[in-house]
Amino acid sequence: NAGVTQTPKFRILKIGQSMTLQCAQDMNHNYMYWYRQDPGMGLKLIYYSVGAGITDKGEVPNGYNVSRSTTEDFPLRLELAAPSQTSVYFCAHAAWSNQPQHFGDGTRLSIL
Amino acid sequence: GIQVEQSPPDLILQEGANSTLRCNFSDSVNNLQWFHQNPWGQLINLFYIPSGTKQNGRLSATTVATERYSLLYISSSQTTDSGVYFCAGGQAGSARQLTFGSGTQLTVLP
Numbered sequence: 543n544a545g546v547t548q549t550p551k552f553r554i555l556k557i558g559q560s561m562t563l564q565c566a567q568d569m570n571h572n573y574m575y576w577y578r579q580d581p582g583m584g585l586k587l588i589y590y591s592v593g594a595g596i597t598d599k600g601e602v603p604n605g606y607n608v609s610r611s612t613t614e615d616f617p618l619r620l621e622l623a624a625p626s627q628t629s630v631y632f633c634a635h636a637a638w639s640n641q642p643q644h645f646g647d648g649t650r651l652s653i654l
Numbered sequence: 655g656i657q658v659e660q661s662p663p664d665l666i667l668q669e670g671a672n673s674t675l676r677c678n679f680s681d682s683v684n685n686l687q688w689f690h691q692n693p694w695g696q697l698i699n700l701f702y703i704p705s706g707t708k709q710n711g712r713l714s715a716t717t718v719a720t721e722r723y724s725l726l727y728i729s730s731s732q733t734t735d736s737g738v739y740f741c742a743g744g745q746a747g748s749a750r751q752l753t754f755g756s757g758t759q760l761t762v763l764p
Binding site: 630 | 655658684685687689695696697698699702704740742744751752753754755756757
């Protein structure tokens with residue numbers, strides 16, 4: 543799993559519900575990322591973090607929140623789920639900004 | 655931000671054939687990576703290659719940074735090479751963020 547674990551693997555939500563996608567890495571890397579992948583498309587960056595306590599928006603941050611209280615964990619929060627957030631969510635980590643990114647297995651999320 | 659264009663969008667090969675996938679960038683990048691997404695959806699990093707040439711078994715990649723493109727070569731393809739190949743690039747000053755292309759869907763037939 544490239545040193546990163548995502549949970550859950552699958553989830554179905556109703557419109558308006560909230561949930562947290564978990565991401566944990568055991569490589570002690572500073573850089574962590576959340577992406578979403580819509581069907582037949584490439585990945586788009588939602589949020590990223592360069593270390594504990596530091597987060598920043600990516601290309602598509604609306605409707606999401608993140609926190610980074612430890613080096614290991616980088617949870618992604620959906621507050622008011624909308625059908626447009628149906629997607630596969632990937633967490634990734636890297637030792638540095640110009641180093642290879644390694645991905646978790648993803649969370650498949652459906653919002654009905 | 656930069657635009658990333660991959661070609662071809664789809665490729666069907668017979669096992670044992672060779673192929674070349676291309677990635678063009680609209681602007682210079684200093685962080686360029688190739689990924690393989692297997693049929694189960696897992697994303698594997700193949701290469702971190704902002705410039706030059708690297709080889710890993712039957713796969714190799716070449717990036718010509720001054721001309722803003724990268725090539726991924728697959729030799730003696732196997733059915734396990736099937737999946738989607740993505741390239742992604744990031745720029746100096748925003749190297750934390752990768753912009754992904756739409757991918758090349760590769761199918762290798764036995």
